[in-house]
Amino acid sequence: MSDTAFIYLDNAATTRVLPEVVAEMEPYFLTGWGNPSSLYKIGQDAKAAISDARERIAGHLGTEAKNIYFTGCGTESDNWALKETMFAYRDKGKHIITTTTEHHAIMNTCKWLEQRGCEVTYLPVDGDGLVDPAAFEAAIRPDTVMASIIYANNEIGTVQPIDQLCQIAHQHGIIFHTDAVQAMTNLPIDVSKTEVDMLSASGHKFHAPKGVGFLYIRKGVKTKNFIDGGDQERKRRAGTENVPYIMGMAKALDIQMANFDTRVPQEIKLRDHLIERVLGEMEHVRLNGSRDQRLPNNTNFSFQFVEGESLLMMMEQKGIMASSGSACASGSLDPSHVLLAIGLPHEIAHGSLRLTLSEDTTLEDIDYTVESLKEVVGTLRKMSPLYEDFVAGKADIAGFVDKK
Numbered sequence: 001m002s003d004t005a006f007i008y009l010d011n012a013a014t015t016r017v018l019p020e021v022v023a024e025m026e027p028y029f030l031t032g033w034g035n036p037s038s039l040y041k042i043g044q045d046a047k048a049a050i051s052d053a054r055e056r057i058a059g060h061l062g063t064e065a066k067n068i069y070f071t072g073c074g075t076e077s078d079n080w081a082l083k084e085t086m087f088a089y090r091d092k093g094k095h096i097i098t099t100t101t102e103h104h105a106i107m108n109t110c111k112w113l114e115q116r117g118c119e120v121t122y123l124p125v126d127g128d129g130l131v132d133p134a135a136f137e138a139a140i141r142p143d144t145v146m147a148s149i150i151y152a153n154n155e156i157g158t159v160q161p162i163d164q165l166c167q168i169a170h171q172h173g174i175i176f177h178t179d180a181v182q183a184m185t186n187l188p189i190d191v192s193k194t195e196v197d198m199l200s201a202s203g204h205k206f207h208a209p210k211g212v213g214f215l216y217i218r219k220g221v222k223t224k225n226f227i228d229g230g231d232q233e234r235k236r237r238a239g240t241e242n243v244p245y246i247m248g249m250a251k252a253l254d255i256q257m258a259n260f261d262t263r264v265p266q267e268i269k270l271r272d273h274l275i276e277r278v279l280g281e282m283e284h285v286r287l288n289g290s291r292d293q294r295l296p297n298n299t300n301f302s303f304q305f306v307e308g309e310s311l312l313m314m315m316e317q318k319g320i321m322a323s324s325g326s327a328c329a330s331g332s333l334d335p336s337h338v339l340l341a342i343g344l345p346h347e348i349a350h351g352s353l354r355l356t357l358s359e360d361t362t363l364e365d366i367d368y369t370v371e372s373l374k375e376v377v378g379t380l381r382k383m384s385p386l387y388e389d390f391v392a393g394k395a396d397i398a399g400f401v402d403k404k
Contacts, residue, residue, distance in 0.1 A: 007321065009355040009361070010356060011205075011297060012154055012297075012323070012356035013356075015207045015358060017248070018252060021209070021251050021255070025244040028046065028049065033243075036050055036241050046243045049246075050241055050243060052250075053246050054070075061190065061199075061216060062190035067219060068216055069214060069215045069217060069237055070214050070237070071213045071214055071237060073210070074181040074205070074213045075105040076226075077201065078105040078109060080223065080226040081148065081200060081215060082109045082110065082113065082148055083109065083112070083113065084223040086146065088223050088224045089175075095121070095144040096110065096144070096145060097121045097123065097144060097146075098147065098148045098149065099124075100123065100125060101150070101156075101338045101341045101342070102148070102150050103181070105200075106179055107337070110148075123136060124341070127342050128291075128293070129156050129288075129342050130161070131149060131165065136149075136168060137168045145174060146176065147169050150179045150182075151182070151187070152295045153289065154182045155288075155338040157290075157294045157300060158289040158293060159183070159290070159293045159294060159295060161293075163195075166194060170195065180199045181200060181213075185256035187296075191218070196218070197221050200213065200214075200216075201215075203248065203249035206252050206253060206256050208253075211242065211245055213249075214249070223236070225237070264296045268296045271296060271297060271298070271299055274355065275299055281370070281374065285304070286301065288352065289342075295356075299357075300352060300353070301355075302349065302351055305390065307350055308324040308353065310380055311353055312353070318372040323354045336349055
C-alpha cells in the first residue's frame, strides 16, 4: 500500500489538484486579482493571462485560440453544444443522434431537447460499448442537425471510432460534437486531424480544480449565445471570467501533455496488470468495456453474487477509494444505464466496480487492491444465499458469462 492514507482509484470521478497548478493559480487570488474587463493595469494583466491560457490550451488541441471558450465544467459545455446548436440550426431540422451510453450531461440534455420538439435517435452499442459506424450512417436523416457521441466512456472506458464517425457525419453535412471529458490528456487529441466540430472538456479530470472547463467550437459552426450579458467569451458566454481556475486548467494541461509519452504507457501497463490479475485469479467476474479500445487508466468489473454498494464500503475499509460508475449518478439506486446498454442483467450491473488509475498509482497499489478485492468479494459471497444455492447446485444462474 502507498504511503498515503488511502489508495485513490477513482480518477474518473475527479483528480487531485497538482501543487504546480495551485502555484499557477495563487497570484490571481492575491495580487493579479483584477477584473479582465477593466481598463486599468491589473485588469488588463488578468485579460492577458486569460489570452495566454487560451493560446496554450488551443495549442494542445491543434487549433486557434479563438475556437476555445471557457465554461464552468464539462456538463455546461455539453449543454451549450447541444442546446444552442440545435436552436441555431432549427431551420435545417430538429433531429439529433447520440448513443445509449452517453454521460448524463448528454442524456438528460437530449431529454430536455425532446420536450421542446426535437427528435433524438439513441444508437445502441455492442457488448463492448462500441457504436457501429454503419448504424450511425443509417440513422442520419435529411433533417439531422448534429450528432453527439462520447469520445471515451466515463464508466467502462471504451473509446469510440471518433475519426470514422466524424468522416461519416461530414459526408452527410451534419455537425459532430464529442464529450471528451474522460479522453482529454488520456488520449492524443488533435482537432485539425480528427475534425470534430465541437468538443467538451473539464479541468478537474486532469488535475485542475473543479469548476472550470472549456468548449471547442470549430470556426464556421453556428451556436447561439449560452449566457447573455457582457462581452466575455466573444459575447457567447457572458460573465466575469474565473481567472485563477482558467490559469490552473492551462497549467494542468501543460503538465499532463508534457508527460504524456511516459505517463500513458505506465498507466496502460498497470491497467493491464490489474485486469490480468482479476480475471486470472477470481471467478464469476467479467471485464466491462472493450479490452483493446480502452482508456489507458480505466477498468470496470462486474462480480456475480455481489452487491456494489457493499463492495464499495468494504473496499473503503481496506483503504481503497473506488466507484460503481459515474460520479454524477452515485446517488441513484438504479443500475448503470451504460452496463444495461451493453447487455448486463440488472443483478450483475448492480455488482460492478470501476477502478481508474493515475500517474500516482503504483504496482504495489494494484497488487494490494487485487488481494483486498479477492478477500472482500469472497466475504460478500459467503453472505449471499444466492451464491450458496449456486455452489450447492440448487440454482442455475443464467445471463452471465465470464469475460476473460
